[in-house]
Every structure is written in structure tokens, then in C-alpha cells.
Amino acid sequence: MTAPGADSPALTPALRVEDATFYNYGRSSASFRVRIALGLKGLAPREIVDIDLRAGAQSSMDYRKIAPSGLVPAFDFGAQSYSQSLALIEWMDAAYPEPRLIPQDPLRAMAAREISYAIACDIHPVNNLRILKYLTGVLGVSENQKNDWYGHWVRQGFDGVEALLRRRSEDGPYCLGAEVTLADICLVPQVFNARRFNVDLTEYPRIVAVDAACNRLPAFSEARPQET
Numbered sequence: 001m002t003a004p005g006a007d008s009p010a011l012t013p014a015l016r017v018e019d020a021t022f023y024n025y026g027r028s029s030a031s032f033r034v035r036i037a038l039g040l041k042g043l044a045p046r047e048i049v050d051i052d053l054r055a056g057a058q059s060s061m062d063y064r065k066i067a068p069s070g071l072v073p074a075f076d077f078g079a080q081s082y083s084q085s086l087a088l089i090e091w092m093d094a095a096y097p098e099p100r101l102i103p104q105d106p107l108r109a110m111a112a113r114e115i116s117y118a119i120a121c122d123i124h125p126v127n128n129l130r131i132l133k134y135l136t137g138v139l140g141v142s143e144n145q146k147n148d149w150y151g152h153w154v155r156q157g158f159d160g161v162e163a164l165l166r167r168r169s170e171d172g173p174y175c176l177g178a179e180v181t182l183a184d185i186c187l188v189p190q191v192f193n194a195r196r197f198n199v200d201l202t203e204y205p206r207i208v209a210v211d212a213a214c215n216r217l218p219a220f221s222e223a224r225p226q227e228t
């Protein structure tokens with residue numbers, strides 16, 4: 001005889017941010033997203049460990065045991081560890097629902113993810129450190145050409161994001177209007193990096209305005225990289 005409930009998966013025991021080690025890097029925009037989400041929710045991991053990307057610490061065997069992809073950020077809970085900034089943030093949003101970062105309304109949730117993924121899946125991956133290093137180190141691309149590459153893909157992506165903000169941000173001040181969502185968490189680090197690479201943002205008044213509004217909130221301003 002089958003035990004009641006034997007065919008339904010067991011719920012995983014609850015994990016807590018307070019028990020996690022957060023693997024972070026100041027200038028990593030994916031880590032920056034997680035820092036903003038932690039701040040908005042008022043959560044503090046047990047420990048924050050910086051992985052020095054410039055020194056290649058993300059590729060060490062020890063770090064790959066935590067995050068096999070060799071990318072930051074990651075949460076290590078001891079017996080289990082997880083990476084991918086949006087997965088970490090979506091888990092926090094489910095486990096600590098206030099304030100909600102992904103709206104409960106399915107259409108608004110889709111709109112928040114639409115902007116988030118436009119940044120995190122389309123812009124960020126082609127401009128990641130390992131891509132830029134491959135361009136200059138393996139393909140022999142010059143610094144100027146690398147910077148052209150960076151600006152090209154940011155502008156391509158921001159053209160779409162600016163148009164989405166015209167449709168979705170209503171009277172602002174944030175990506176979807178009055179409430180901060182995952183979309184803002186993805187936008188602000190991307191704008192920070194665009195400025196670091198001297199990308200001209202004059203064509204993107206809505207993006208610039210949302211960034212300014214977010215940076216007036218401590219969760220955003222306190223999560224900014226210390227060094228530029």
C-alpha cells in the first residue's frame with residue numbers, strides 16, 4: 001500500500017538568509033542586484049565573502065564547489081549552495097514576501113520580468129568580464145574596440161528598455177510606476193556599469209529618471225560599489 005502523500009514531492013526544509021554566506025564582489029552588477037534586494041527586505045546574511053574577480057578567484061576550485069559556474073553571486077547555506085542572482089532574489093521574494101519585488105498580479109509580474117530579463121539575459125551576459133577578457137586576450141581586440149562592443153550592446157538593449165518604460169512606468173518614478181520591483185533592481189546596476197564605461201545616456205531619459213529615483217532609496221544607494 002502506498003503511504004498517503006508518497007507520490008508528492010517532500011517540501012525542502014526552510015533555509016534562512018541569516019544562515020547564508022553571501023559570495024559577492026563590489027563591482028559585480030549581478031551581486032549588486034542581490035545587495036539591493038537584501039537591503040529592500042532588511043535582510044543580512046551571516047557572512048559576506050568577497051570574491052576578487054580581478055584576481056580570478058571566481059575560477060578557483062574552492063569557489064567552484066560553491067558555484068560550479070564560477071560566477072558571483074552565490075548563497076552558501078552549508079549543506080547546500082545556490083547561484084544566479086535572479087534565482088536568489090526570487091527565492092528571497094518567496095521566503096520573505098515583504099516588500100514584494102515580483103508583483104502578485106500575473107500581468108505585472110510578467111512586466112517586471114520582461115524588463116529584468118531584457119537586462120539580465122540580453123545585455124549583461126555579452127558584456128560580462130569573461131567575455132571582455134576573451135575579446136582582448138584571445139581575439140586581440142583593442143581597448144577602444146572593447147569599449148565600442150560594450151557601448152553597442154548596452155545601447156541596443158537600452159533602446160528596448162526605454163521603449164518598455166514609456167509603456168509601463170506610467171507616471172513613474174520606478175520601472176512599473178509607484179512600486180519598486182525586480183525590474184528596478186536589474187536596471188540600476190546596469191546603468192551604473194554603463195556610466196563606468198562612459199556610455200552616453202542622453203537618449204534614455206526614462207532610464208536615467210528611474211535610476212535617479214531608485215538611488216534616492218537607501219537600499220539602492222547603500223548597495224552601490226564602493227569603488228568605481
Ligand SMILES: N[C@@H](CCC(=O)N[C@@H](CS)C(=O)NCC(=O)O)C(=O)O
Nearest residue numbers: 028029030071072073084085129130
Ligand atoms: N546570470 C548570472 C551572471 C553572473 C555573472 O556574470 N557574474 C559576473 C559578475 S557580474 C562574474 O562573476 N564574472 C566573472 C567572470 O566573468 O569571470 C547571475 O545573474 O548571477
